[in-house]
Amino acid sequence: SALLALDEPERSSKWLRCLFEEDKDEAITQIALWQAYQARFAHAVDKMGRPLLPAAEFIKNVSTTFAEKAAAQVQAGPVQKFIIKGIRIRDAPVDLTGRPYQKCQWTTPTPDGTGTRPCGGFFMEPAEMFEHIFSHHLRVPKIASPSPSPPSASPNGSEGGLETAAVAEPKTDVGKFTNDEGTYRCLWPGCTKFRNPTLIRPAQLAAHIKIHLPPPSPLDASLKHPSWVSPAETQSFSFLSTAVDERGDAAGIPLTAVLVLRNLARNLRRLGREEEEREDERERGGGRKVARYFGGVENELWFVFAHNKSLASYLGDLLIAIAE
Numbered sequence: 006s007a008l009l010a011l012d013e014p015e016r017s018s019k020w021l022r023c024l025f026e027e028d029k030d031e032a033i034t035q036i037a038l039w040q041a042y043q044a045r046f047a048h049a050v051d052k053m054g055r056p057l058l059p060a061a062e063f064i065k066n067v068s069t070t071f072a073e074k075a076a077a078q079v080q081a082g083p084v085q086k087f088i089i090k091g092i093r094i095r096d097a098p099v100d101l102t103g104r105p106y107q108k109c110q111w112t113t114p115t116p117d118g119t120g121t122r123p124c125g126g127f128f129m130e131p132a133e134m135f136e137h138i139f140s141h142h143l144r145v146p147k148i149a150s151p152s153p154s155p156p157s158a159s160p161n162g163s164e165g166g167l168e169t170a171a172v173a174e175p176k177t178d179v180g181k182f183t184n185d186e187g188t189y190r191c192l193w194p195g196c197t198k199f200r201n202p203t204l205i206r207p208a209q210l211a212a213h214i215k216i217h218l219p220p221p222s223p224l225d226a227s228l229k230h231p232s233w234v235s236p237a238e239t240q241s242f243s244f245l246s247t248a249v250d251e252r253g254d255a256a257g258i259p260l261t262a263v264l265v266l267r268n269l270a271r272n273l274r275r276l277g278r279e280e281e282e283r284e285d286e287r288e289r290g291g292g293r294k295v296a297r298y299f300g301g302v303e304n305e306l307w308f309v310f311a312h313n314k315s316l317a318s319y320l321g322d323l324l325i326a327i328a329e
Contacts, residue, residue: 007101009049013058017042018070024098027074031093034086035064035077064089083253083314098127104222109134111142112192123194131218138214143189145182145207184208193217245313255315263319270295270326299327 008016008023020042025033039060050056058066067075067089075091097105106127113124124142128134139145186206191199191213198213199205248257255263273294299306303324310320 009046009053009055012055014062014066014069016046016055017058017063017066019101020045021067021070021092023100024095025071025092026095027071027091028093029074029091032078032080032088032090033092033094034088036087038067038089039063067092083249100129104129107131107134107219107222109137110194110217111138112194113142130221131215134218135211135214139182139207139211142192143207143210145187145189146185148181148183182207182211191217243312245309247313247315249315253315255319259313259316260319263316263323266299267319267323267326270299270323273298274326274329295327303327 008020011019024041042063043057046057057063064077068077071092075089078088078090080086080088097108099105106129109124109126109128111124112121114120115122126134126137126141128137140147184206186204188202188204189199189207189210190202191210193214196217199210247255247259250256276294306320306324306327310317310324313320
């Protein structure tokens with residue numbers, strides 16, 4: 006990568022410009038930005054001998070890179086966050102000249118296997134994306150290199166020994182995709198052709214796949230930067246608010262109620278165990294008492310745990326006491 010050959014702080018500035026853009030309403034945490042920078046260039050320290058910027062210098066360089074439009078701030082709340090206000094991740098990264106990469110939209114399963122999502126790989130040229138789809142998604146095999154043949158030998162009349170004959174290697178299609186018939190399907194979003202597994206030759210499928218490939222990124226500088234800014238995709242969450250103290254920690258009647266319930270759950274389990282006479286019934290006895298009193302409200306407790314940030318840690322103790 007051309008970035009690896011650059012010295013700091015130019016390298017980090019170029020990297021930031023490739024992946025982030027200005028947006029006064031957006032922000033990113035400093036730790037996330039620093040970890041991404043480390044993950045990208047840590048190996049370059051050994052390979053290229055160009056050390057990383059210290060964390061403090063890197064954060065300062067963010068503001069310098071974006072002409073003071075990105076500023077380090079402390080976001081107040083129950084848990085303070087150190088953020089960079091004024092930048093966001095680009096919808097598509099750009100190269101050092103400003104040309105945007107194109108995103109592969111091929112549908113892939115999520116890691117947990119419960120749904121699907123776009124592939125998300127980025128490529129500059131259509132040919133690169135085509136190679137990626139055929140190799141990574143469709144897994145079309147490639148022509149393997151032939152096994153090396155043993156050198157031929159001919160008698161040497163004058164010496165009586167063996168002389169290796171030089172044989173010119175014929176041109177091959179090594180590295181190209183095979184055209185053997187196989188079962189393939191197209192998983193590009195919105196495409197209905199080859200949606201079901203179909204017996205087809207890769208050459209025929211290639212003609213179809215190329216329809217989906219985006220055009221090459223424009224080289225004209227006037228086309229690199231649109232005159233508008235696309236709004237960032239956001240997701241809204243609703244939280245319940247209860248009383249907090251000056252430190253943002255839970256306080257008042259809600260906290261007292263949770264602590265009382267936690268102590269009740271712990272004591273009910275202990276009392277239930279003490280009431281059981283047989284050793285093998287102790288755990289079951291305690292569990293029955295807790296379930297009798299808390300079983301009907303456990304779902305509500307989980308709801309409050311998920312929606313009330315200030316009470317979450319205390320509710321966690323209560324739910325553990327119920328589940329033990």
